[in-house]
Amino acid sequence: MSTMDIVQILLYVVILTFLAVPLGRYMARVFSGEKTWTDPLFRPLERLIYRLTGTDEQTETGWKQYAGALLIFNFCGFIVLFFLQLLQKYLPLNPQGFGAVSPDLAFNTAASFVTNTNWQAYAGESTMSYLVQMAGLTVQNFVSAATGIVVVVALTRGLARKSASTIGNFWVDLTRSILWVLLPLSIIGALVLTQQGVIQNFSTYLHLTTLDGGKQTLAMGPVASQEAIKMFGTNGGGFFNANSTHPFENPTPITNFLEMLFILLIPAALPFTFGRMVGNPKQGRVIFVTMLILFLIFVGAAYSSEIYGNPNVTALGISGPSAMEGKEVRFGIANSALFATITTAASCGAVNAMHDSLTPLGGMIPMLQMMLGEVVFGGVGAGLYGMLIFVILTVFIVGLMVGRTPEYLGKKIESWEIKMATIAILVPAVTILIGSALASVTKAGTSSILNSGPHGLSEILYAFTSAGANNGSAFAGLNANTPFYNIALGIAILLGRFGIILPVLAIAGGMVKKKAVPEGPGTFQTTGILFGALLAGIVIIVSALTFFPALALGPIVEHLIMIGK
Amino acid sequence: MLKQFTKGFAMLLVMIVLTGIAYPLVVTGLAQLFFPHQANGSLAYKNGQVVGSQLIGQNFTDLKYFQPRPSAAGKDGYDATASGGSNLGPTNKDFLNSVAERANTIRQQNGLSSNQAVPSDLVTASASGLDPDITPEGAMIQVSRIAKLRNLPAETVENLVRHDTTPRQLGIFGEPRVNVLRLNLDLDTLTK
Numbered sequence: 083m084s085t086m087d088i089v090q091i092l093l094y095v096v097i098l099t100f101l102a103v104p105l106g107r108y109m110a111r112v113f114s115g116e117k118t119w120t121d122p123l124f125r126p127l128e129r130l131i132y133r134l135t136g137t138d139e140q141t142e143t144g145w146k147q148y149a150g151a152l153l154i155f156n157f158c159g160f161i162v163l164f165f166l167q168l169l170q171k172y173l174p175l176n177p178q179g180f181g182a183v184s185p186d187l188a189f190n191t192a193a194s195f196v197t198n199t200n201w202q203a204y205a206g207e208s209t210m211s212y213l214v215q216m217a218g219l220t221v222q223n224f225v226s227a228a229t230g231i232v233v234v235v236a237l238t239r240g241l242a243r244k245s246a247s248t249i250g251n252f253w254v255d256l257t258r259s260i261l262w263v264l265l266p267l268s269i270i271g272a273l274v275l276t277q278q279g280v281i282q283n284f285s286t287y288l289h290l291t292t293l294d295g296g297k298q299t300l301a302m303g304p305v306a307s308q309e310a311i312k313m314f315g316t317n318g319g320g321f322f323n324a325n326s327t328h329p330f331e332n333p334t335p336i337t338n339f340l341e342m343l344f345i346l347l348i349p350a351a352l353p354f355t356f357g358r359m360v361g362n363p364k365q366g367r368v369i370f371v372t373m374l375i376l377f378l379i380f381v382g383a384a385y386s387s388e389i390y391g392n393p394n395v396t397a398l399g400i401s402g403p404s405a406m407e408g409k410e411v412r413f414g415i416a417n418s419a420l421f422a423t424i425t426t427a428a429s430c431g432a433v434n435a436m437h438d439s440l441t442p443l444g445g446m447i448p449m450l451q452m453m454l455g456e457v458v459f460g461g462v463g464a465g466l467y468g469m470l471i472f473v474i475l476t477v478f479i480v481g482l483m484v485g486r487t488p489e490y491l492g493k494k495i496e497s498w499e500i501k502m503a504t505i506a507i508l509v510p511a512v513t514i515l516i517g518s519a520l521a522s523v524t525k526a527g528t529s530s531i532l533n534s535g536p537h538g539l540s541e542i543l544y545a546f547t548s549a550g551a552n553n554g555s556a557f558a559g560l561n562a563n564t565p566f567y568n569i570a571l572g573i574a575i576l577l578g579r580f581g582i583i584l585p586v587l588a589i590a591g592g593m594v595k596k597k598a599v600p601e602g603p604g605t606f607q608t609t610g611i612l613f614g615a616l617l618a619g620i621v622i623i624v625s626a627l628t629f630f631p632a633l634a635l636g637p638i639v640e641h642l643i644m645i646g647k
Numbered sequence: 648m649l650k651q652f653t654k655g656f657a658m659l660l661v662m663i664v665l666t667g668i669a670y671p672l673v674v675t676g677l678a679q680l681f682f683p684h685q686a687n688g689s690l691a692y693k694n695g696q697v698v699g700s701q702l703i704g705q706n707f708t709d710l711k712y713f714q715p716r717p718s719a720a721g722k723d724g725y726d727a728t729a730s731g732g733s734n735l736g737p738t739n740k741d742f743l744n745s746v747a748e749r750a751n752t753i754r755q756q757n758g759l760s761s762n763q764a765v766p767s768d769l770v771t772a773s774a775s776g777l778d779p780d781i782t783p784e785g786a787m788i789q790v791s792r793i794a795k796l797r798n799l800p801a802e803t804v805e806n807l808v809r810h811d812t813t814p815r816q817l818g819i820f821g822e823p824r825v826n827v828l829r830l831n832l833d834l835d836t837l838t839k
Binding site: 298 | 651652654655656657658659661662663665666667668670671673674675677678679681682685686687688689690693696697698699700702703704705706707708709712716720725726727728729730731732733734735736737738739742743746747750762763764765766767768770771772773774775776777778779780781782784815816817819820821822824828831832835
């Protein structure tokens with residue numbers, strides 16, 4: 083443990099909080115249709131988009147039409163991305179002449195990018211043309227992130243409005259989240275990253291002779307533009323196979339710090355947006371603080387495990403940090419552990435170290451955070467709506483304990499909401515466990531394992547957890563580009579996304595109709611420390627009960643083996 | 648229903664033009680205008696010839712050069728079209744064997760005793776397989792070999808390593824490191 087490590091971690095948390103507050107306030111104005119200082123810039127473009135697509139920005143819809151529009155838009159995105167990959171050979175901007183992507187891989191990749199997962203069973207620099215990377219993958223990076231944002235905005239409206247019937251207009255929310263939030267942040271982010279060394283060009287790969295006479299070919303491409311939205315949208319799909327470990331994606335400690343900030347910036351801002359939109363900033367603050375405390379616990383755990391390192395390596399007469407396999411010198415232990423925690427707190431999945439080579443417990447923390455449903459800040463939009471599901475569950479359990487009808491924000495929580503919340507928690511959990519079980523007992527599943535023993539189980543468990551939680555990072559030793567994994571994980575990805583979004587919108591639809599009930603002496607306050615602690619407890623207990631047996635057989639056994647030798 | 652699909656595709660088309668074509672082109676234009684060196688790969692030159700990128704590690708088979716970290720990118724390592732790590736887990740026997748093997752090779756090459764500690768970055772594969780850096784300790788342990796093979800005073804080489812050590816960025820971020828390509832380029836100017 084070193085002082086500089088702690089300083090970097092704390093500095094990150096402070097700067098993140100400092101930036102999240104104003105951004106949260108700004109987004110509340112954007113989604114309430116209030117004036118913002120950026121209106122003169124984006125308003126003309128917005129009007130043009132509505133004219134081109136025949137959108138009436140004054141009409142709002144109920145939750146069913148809202149969900150319908152969302153599903154149709156995502157389906158269109160899926161179809162276009164699927165066929166772009168199959169046809170890339172015949173399309174422009176393919177200087178390396180890559181051929182058609184196989185149908186099972188194209189299915190997996192389309193499902194993965196449409197849902198904000200960005201699981202990648204391919205290596206970017208040897209598979210995808212510049213056109214697919216830009217017009218296919220980058221586009222989905224924007225619109226899948228926007229999809230997450232609009233769902234949480236719709237849920238917020240459902241909770242904030244009293245005796246109403248509509249939760250917003252999907253097309254308007256989508257357009258505004260891209261024009262007012264994602265696009266401007268990405269343009270600035272991409273340029274700052276380029277200044278530090280991230281590449282941005284359309285050149286063919288560069289062949290050169292190295293200093294001592296060897297040959298090397300440098301992969302090129304429009305990387306910075308994809309890198310920025312990959313982070314801001316918590317997408318995580320790397321331009322290159324090595325993702326943010328690659329020096330052309332993440333060249334310096336500064337880009338690393340910025341990329342970590344980009345990942346959690348919008349997710350950390352959204353609780354503040356929520357607080358303002360429901361008319362009580364304290365309601366947002368308590369959620370933010372709960373997330374922050376859980377985050378610090380997980381960072382601490384991951385960092386401790388990586389610093390403790392691998393005693394088997396030290397025993398071979400090796401000095402310095404022993405867990406350097408799969409890490410980059412410029413990031414070292416602290417920044418690798420911090421990045422791994424951030425990327426799995428969010429549904430990002432970008433990596434700056436190879437998670438498969440993390441220490442057993444250092445690799446378990448990312449897995450555990452994904453199993454919690456990525457509610458510690460979480461994906462853009464997805465993190466907060468996931469956390470609000472747990473809020474509803476917490477309020478319900480407290481209501482049971484004191485024998486009162488549960489209420490949240492002055493509205494009764496009834497059986498419809500609890501049913502939907504239960505579905506949203508069960509679908510990903512069942513997907514992860516059944517998927518992992520299936521892969522662990524079939525030849526098609528186990529033949530892809532790289533590391534045998536308990537670590538092999540961890541590889542499978544990580545894959546299905548990452549898919550079910552829409553994260554996208556991997557224990558990449560597992561060979562996932564097989565028809566079995568492409569299809570099984572593709573299905574897990576779709577279930578993990580829409581199996582939550584639909585119940586969440588259903589809750590929005592149920593809540594928006596309700597009358598406000600006046601606050602009484604028995605009303606449970608959802609703004610204090612007690613509530614925050616209960617919420618954190620429920621999050622941990624629900625997930626621990628579901629996943630502890632699986633974790634015990636994978637990372638925990640491996641840890642015992644590692645220190646036992 | 649059909650109307651909704653038409654609208655879905657229309658919106659998608661707008662987004663493709665806006666975020667998939669206009670956005671990357673605008674960023675490329677600005678990047679090439681303001682940061683052409685970085686946007687094109689931060690290339691490194693020797694006598695006007697491109698010899699690599701300052702950001703991407705490369706193989707050095709000649710022991711007269713400082714050696715980089717082991718690389719799992721491609722068959723021979725440092726293949727910049729096949730980035731990636733070994734993905735070997737911490738208890739994998741093959742992993743531990745190769746660490747032991749690499750440590751012994753480094754001890755032999757640098758004339759170290761069999762129980763002398765070797766810095767971990769020199770015996771572990773990086774995440775990208777293209778790590779351009781080694782730690783200052785990883786460079787120092789190679790100094791006496793370089794000095795001997797190049798007929799230079801050890802002190803000169805040591806000073807060069809110190810000169811080429813990049814500190815934490817802004818004094819805070821990341822770890823101190825030595826860019827191997829930069830160090831070896833400077834080494835060549837030293838001996839001509």
